[in-house]
Amino acid sequence: MSSAVLAAAVSGAIAFPDLGLSPVALDLGFFQLRWYSLAYLAGIFIGYWYLLKLLKQPGAPMARRHADDLVFYASLGIIFGGRLGYVLFYNLSYYLQNPIDILKLWDGGMSFHGGVIGTSLGILYLARKEGLPWLRIHDYVACCVPFGLFFGRLANFVNGELWGAPTTIPWAIRFVETVGGQAVLGPPRHPSQLYEAALEGLVLFAILAVMFWRSQARYEPGKLVGAFIFFYGIFRFGVEFIREPDAQLTEFAAATGLHMGQWLTVPMILGGIYLMATAKKRRVRVEPTVGTASIA
Numbered sequence: 001m002s003s004a005v006l007a008a009a010v011s012g013a014i015a016f017p018d019l020g021l022s023p024v025a026l027d028l029g030f031f032q033l034r035w036y037s038l039a040y041l042a043g044i045f046i047g048y049w050y051l052l053k054l055l056k057q058p059g060a061p062m063a064r065r066h067a068d069d070l071v072f073y074a075s076l077g078i079i080f081g082g083r084l085g086y087v088l089f090y091n092l093s094y095y096l097q098n099p100i101d102i103l104k105l106w107d108g109g110m111s112f113h114g115g116v117i118g119t120s121l122g123i124l125y126l127a128r129k130e131g132l133p134w135l136r137i138h139d140y141v142a143c144c145v146p147f148g149l150f151f152g153r154l155a156n157f158v159n160g161e162l163w164g165a166p167t168t169i170p171w172a173i174r175f176v177e178t179v180g181g182q183a184v185l186g187p188p189r190h191p192s193q194l195y196e197a198a199l200e201g202l203v204l205f206a207i208l209a210v211m212f213w214r215s216q217a218r219y220e221p222g223k224l225v226g227a228f229i230f231f232y233g234i235f236r237f238g239v240e241f242i243r244e245p246d247a248q249l250t251e252f253a254a255a256t257g258l259h260m261g262q263w264l265t266v267p268m269i270l271g272g273i274y275l276m277a278t279a280k281k282r283r284v285r286v287e288p289t290v291g292t293a294s295i296a
Helices: 003-012 035-055 064-090 092-097 099-103 112-130 134-159 192-214 223-242 247-256 260-282
Strands: 024-027 032-034 173-179 182-189 284-286 293-295
Touching: 024 035, 032 035, 035 064, 035 134, 064 092, 064 099, 064 112, 064 134, 064 260, 092 099, 112 134, 112 260, 134 192, 134 223, 192 223, 223 260, 247 260
Parallel strands: none
Antiparallel strands: 024 032, 173 182, 284 293
């Protein structure tokens, strides 16, 4: 990028502080409520509300009482799985030296992939405990996850974190970055958090909603969750090309040619293809009584 082009981009870019955004939604002095926490709460509660709507349709794999238990197990899976996933996948060396910091959730650092694993373990536990079809429960839960992704990415933007690569696009934003221990405005960057909110939140929700409400996909175990992990993987893999890798993983990205987030999506894409391709073999038969189904 030439100096002239860079100068023009800088002059036309939006300065993040000018947006007037703060990571703190409510500050009472002795207590702070952050948008990131509200994003998790909104994702869980709105996802639960939508799950109940899905369960009212014929052939649901579980009852309302199971959904209540699932919210508890899934919430634990999101929090603990997301945190441990970040520790293991993104910053293990730091946390080995500072293990107490693993508990500092308020400082940020959550992995979507870890959250998926944690939630899946919660679903498997509930399914085994209650004798429910675990794969079909995954299908229904997958339809609800885009809410959390949408709010989570918006919170990333409000926090001014996980920004994109430098660019000269008209809507570029200059985020506050730390250079030499000082906070300065960085170069114009892609607001990749908003791209992911749109793709992983709105577009992914629309795809799964059409499949659930306009097709027989919910009677083909694995099809909906397969579509979820496939399209999420595709969207995440693509956006990572214009997103900056985590600071501690820049050397890893340079050495491997791909970001850690891209490597973690590869098995998701392959798994999604497999689940969708084999879903018809597992088709269930809907019984006359609403809310029950059996293997065809």
